[in-house]
Amino acid sequence: MKSLDIILKECEILAFDLTFSKAKKWKAEDKKRILVGYLPIYVPREIIHAANGLPVGIMGAGDRKQIIKGDAYYQSYICHLPRGIIEMALDKNLDDFDGFMFPAICDCVRNLSGMFKLSKKGKFQRYFDYPQNFDALIGGTFYIQEMEKILEDMHAINGVKVTAEAINKAIKLYNVNRKLIEEIYSIRQQYPWRLSAVETYHILRAGITIPVEEHNEMLKQVVDHIQKERGEPMDNIRVVVTGSFCEQPPIGLIKSIEMAGCYIVEDDFMLGSRQIQGEIKDNSKNPLEALADAYIHQSTFTSCFYDVENPRGKRLVKLAKERNADGIIFSAASFCDPALLDRPQMQQECDAVGIPHINFQYHENTGQFKVIKEQAGTFSDSIKLWA
Amino acid sequence: MADPKEAIKEKSMVIQKDMLAKQFHDLSKAKELGKKVVYTFVPGNLTELILSFDMLPVYPEINALQSGMRKKSAAYIREAEKMGHSEDVCTYVKCDIGMMLNGNIGPTGEQLPKPDLLLLSYTGCFTFLKWFENLERLYPGVPVAMLHTPYQEDGKITKDQVDYMVKQLNEEVIPKMEKVTGKKFDSAKLSKLMENSAKAEDLLVKILESAKRKPSPIDAYFAGVYYIGPIFTAFRGTDSAVEYYTELWSEVQERIKLGLGPVTPEGELKEEKYRLVMEGPPNWTNFREFWKIFYDMGAVIVASTYTKVGGVYDTGFRHDPKNPLESLSKYCMGVYTNLNLPQRVDLIENYVKEYKADGFLINSIKSCNSFSAGQLMIMRQIEQRTGVPVGFIESDLVDPRYFSYANIKNRLESYFQMLEQRKIILKQEGVEA
Ligand code: SF4
Numbered sequence: 149m150k151s152l153d154i155i156l157k158e159c160e161i162l163a164f165d166l167t168f169s170k171a172k173k174w175k176a177e178d179k180k181r182i183l184v185g186y187l188p189i190y191v192p193r194e195i196i197h198a199a200n201g202l203p204v205g206i207m208g209a210g211d212r213k214q215i216i217k218g219d220a221y222y223q224s225y226i227c228h229l230p231r232g233i234i235e236m237a238l239d240k241n242l243d244d245f246d247g248f249m250f251p252a253i254c255d256c257v258r259n260l261s262g263m264f265k266l267s268k269k270g271k272f273q274r275y276f277d278y279p280q281n282f283d284a285l286i287g288g289t290f291y292i293q294e295m296e297k298i299l300e301d302m303h304a305i306n307g308v309k310v311t312a313e314a315i316n317k318a319i320k321l322y323n324v325n326r327k328l329i330e331e332i333y334s335i336r337q338q339y340p341w342r343l344s345a346v347e348t349y350h351i352l353r354a355g356i357t358i359p360v361e362e363h364n365e366m367l368k369q370v371v372d373h374i375q376k377e378r379g380e381p382m383d384n385i386r387v388v389v390t391g392s393f394c395e396q397p398p399i400g401l402i403k404s405i406e407m408a409g410c411y412i413v414e415d416d417f418m419l420g421s422r423q424i425q426g427e428i429k430d431n432s433k434n435p436l437e438a439l440a441d442a443y444i445h446q447s448t449f450t451s452c453f454y455d456v457e458n459p460r461g462k463r464l465v466k467l468a469k470e471r472n473a474d475g476i477i478f479s480a481a482s483f484c485d486p487a488l489l490d491r492p493q494m495q496q497e498c499d500a501v502g503i504p505h506i507n508f509q510y511h512e513n514t515g516q517f518k519v520i521k522e523q524a525g526t527f528s529d530s531i532k533l534w535a
Numbered sequence: 536m537a538d539p540k541e542a543i544k545e546k547s548m549v550i551q552k553d554m555l556a557k558q559f560h561d562l563s564k565a566k567e568l569g570k571k572v573v574y575t576f577v578p579g580n581l582t583e584l585i586l587s588f589d590m591l592p593v594y595p596e597i598n599a600l601q602s603g604m605r606k607k608s609a610a611y612i613r614e615a616e617k618m619g620h621s622e623d624v625c626t627y628v629k630c631d632i633g634m635m636l637n638g639n640i641g642p643t644g645e646q647l648p649k650p651d652l653l654l655l656s657y658t659g660c661f662t663f664l665k666w667f668e669n670l671e672r673l674y675p676g677v678p679v680a681m682l683h684t685p686y687q688e689d690g691k692i693t694k695d696q697v698d699y700m701v702k703q704l705n706e707e708v709i710p711k712m713e714k715v716t717g718k719k720f721d722s723a724k725l726s727k728l729m730e731n732s733a734k735a736e737d738l739l740v741k742i743l744e745s746a747k748r749k750p751s752p753i754d755a756y757f758a759g760v761y762y763i764g765p766i767f768t769a770f771r772g773t774d775s776a777v778e779y780y781t782e783l784w785s786e787v788q789e790r791i792k793l794g795l796g797p798v799t800p801e802g803e804l805k806e807e808k809y810r811l812v813m814e815g816p817p818n819w820t821n822f823r824e825f826w827k828i829f830y831d832m833g834a835v836i837v838a839s840t841y842t843k844v845g846g847v848y849d850t851g852f853r854h855d856p857k858n859p860l861e862s863l864s865k866y867c868m869g870v871y872t873n874l875n876l877p878q879r880v881d882l883i884e885n886y887v888k889e890y891k892a893d894g895f896l897i898n899s900i901k902s903c904n905s906f907s908a909g910q911l912m913i914m915r916q917i918e919q920r921t922g923v924p925v926g927f928i929e930s931d932l933v934d935p936r937y938f939s940y941a942n943i944k945n946r947l948e949s950y951f952q953m954l955e956q957r958k959i960i961l962k963q964e965g966v967e968a
């Protein structure tokens with residue numbers, strides 16, 4: 149077993165390797181392998197795995213890449229994520245990718261799919277429409293058709309005929325992945341000092357750039373390590389960070405929240421890896437149906453799913469209570485309509501039950517955290533004072 | 536609307552004004568008239584279906600733009616920001632929420648009724664989803680019918696997508712309308728309305744395509760949104776819409792016969808100097824000033840994309856009374872903001888060529904990611920494909936903080952100079968501009 153420090157170091161490198169060298173190496177080992185890049189938040193990675201592909205999460209360039217060309221593609225009032233991704237595409241970071249999936253989170257990502265089409269990046273560029281109808285026979289059927297399109301795209305590249313067995317096998321692997329990740333969150337729930345939020349982030353983000361089998365192995369070892377005591381408990385408050393599901397906050401921001409005296413016990417940073425809650429049926433004759441069912445019945449709340457029947461403000465409050473959180477930090481990318489338009493009503497839900505909250509906005513390449521640190525520090529102090 | 540006292544009006548404009556006034560009056564009396572009220576969006580609207588249930592539609596986007604024109608939007612936006620909305624997000628939403636918090640007084644000064652149904656036709660814009668989720672919380676207990684329109688990601692409408700929409704209409708939208716109104720869905724009535732829609736659509740296309748002539752008898756952007764298009768949404772399917780477009784078409788024919796240019800608020804445009812294709816919504820808070828910069832320079836917009844958010848009819852789509860639900864689905868999927876970027880580029884390229892435009896201009900709107908994200912790439916593509924000079928200005932729909940008159944005027948003046956120079960060069964080379 150590797151030491152936790154070594155695992156964490158590896159994860160940090162993988163998480164921010166914007167050339168995706170590990171994924172490209174994996175592909176080079178076999179002619180029939182393909183790489184499929186996907187943007188936040190969620191795609192059913194199982195079908196890519198079953199088609200001999202590696203799903204690779206493209207979460208933006210963060211503060212690790214200077215944006216020059218990307219800015220010429222976007223007006224100043226559009227969030228930062230797509231400009232970083234265009235920069236990566238133009239700089240050939242994404243050159244070995246066979247195809248791209250753009251999940252339906254907003255019109256920026258939607259239109260980015262068209263920009264990839266116009267610049268002919270990859271062999272396919274699919275906008276992956278999440279159904280907003282949650283009836284299995286209506287939305288579920290549509291979701292299956294969306295998955296079938298991707299399967300056809302991949303088949304056209306490597307000729308791999310995807311079987312039910314192969315998808316079921318992938319579902320099993322991703323079930324393990326989801327379970328281990330949740331185990332880490334529940335250990336951190338009790339002992340948040342054992343693994344920091346930044347470390348957790350690195351581990352999860354590394355996972356979307358490597359084969360799931362390897363990530364599972366890594367996660368198992370992490371779980372083993374943090375079963376044991378590590379670090380020192382501090383007099384910190386416990387917070388849920390929400391609103392950062394797409395454009396990722398810079399590591400400096402997560403660190404600042406922690407350093408200001410907050411344990412981040414729940415977050416939506418790497419939501420795609422955690423969107424489906426619980427296990428997906430792994431022995432179905434029609435595994436696409438199982439994946440669609442999971443999307444419909446087991447998705448966590450997020451800004452990109454219509455939620456009138458099951459409002460996300462209430463779900464956030466419930467989650468905060470389950471995590472025994474003292475407060476909520478609304479942290480959204482600037483110009484992110486989905487997150488920002490949800491904020492007022494979610495805050496009202498918090499007010500209704502007396503959960504304190506603060507909010508701030510960031511860009512993925514924000515470099516100054518002084519104000520955020522102060523704000524989080526005051527938040528933590530005030531909670532401690534009044535608790 | 537712009538100050539009606541100053542503007543010079545054609546007969547059609549007067550008819551439109553009366554129709555809209557009556558509509559808002561009916562809305563203010565909806566409860567007395569026993570009519571149910573549906574709030575819904577312009578792109579992918581189901582007007583014929585709504586009317587077939589004898590319900591009255593309200594389009595919050597139109598209220599927002601009217602508030603912008605009446606200089607009320609700044610205060611409404613402030614109100615929404617006070618309740619926690621970010622400065623960064625779509626100002627249509629904030630303007631609407633602010634108006635609602637201020638007593639929901641419509642453009643004619645009469646109060647708008649509360650919705651009996653929120654019809655979330657989620658077409659071509661992600662923000663719509665957020666908008667009605669917000670409204671649902673402001674109008675607790677009002678049912679929401681969600682109609683998810685799949686995006687034309689592959690540049691075509693597939694059978695699966697149509698099936699998905701028809702199923703939603705049959706199992707989500709229509710049952711909710713039946714419940715709200717207590718009436719049964721009447722397919723024959725819907726088809727009848729759609730027959731009228733197709734007639735109005737034929738006329739609308741003729742009117743829009745009249746801009747292919749030199750000089751163009753219409754301005755397909757400013758006039759397009761001022762009096763050609765607005766009637767389309769709320770009245771599509773009615774007899775009065777057909778009458779209105781019949782009148783408008785005869786006016787346009789008359790202008791063609793007389794060789795007249797477009798009507799502007801200050802009378803006829805005397806000389807058509809530049810023909811432009813325009814992408815993006817206009818600014819509403821300073822609509823008249825904005826328009827004036829163009830007509831003062833002799834610039835006519837011969838085709839625009841914004842006037843296609845309520846439906847792209849010039850590429851052939853017509854509501855089909857024989858297959859009403861399929862046709863409504865295809866209509867929703869076909870609206871401009873539901874086209875993918877390559878389709879948008881193709882459409883604009885065709886406009887530039889078919890309408891013999893001298894230039895292509897983008898008014899990039901801070902609020903609207905649906906339009907704006909990717910526009911700079913569209914601009915480059917059009918430049919490469921057509922060779923016409925491209926221009927780029929920025930403003931907002933209804934937030935006056937983002938309309939800088941001096942800035943826009945400067946930019947446009949340099950742009951017109953560029954067009955002028957190109958004309959001279961082309962003339963020297965013996966090419967007809
Ligand atoms: S950060 Fe928000 S606005 Fe930007 S691409 Fe992501 S979801 Fe869309």
Ligand code: SF4
Nearest residue numbers: 625660662903904905
């Ligand atoms: S984002 Fe654009 S299309 Fe959507 S509601 Fe706002 S202005 Fe309308």
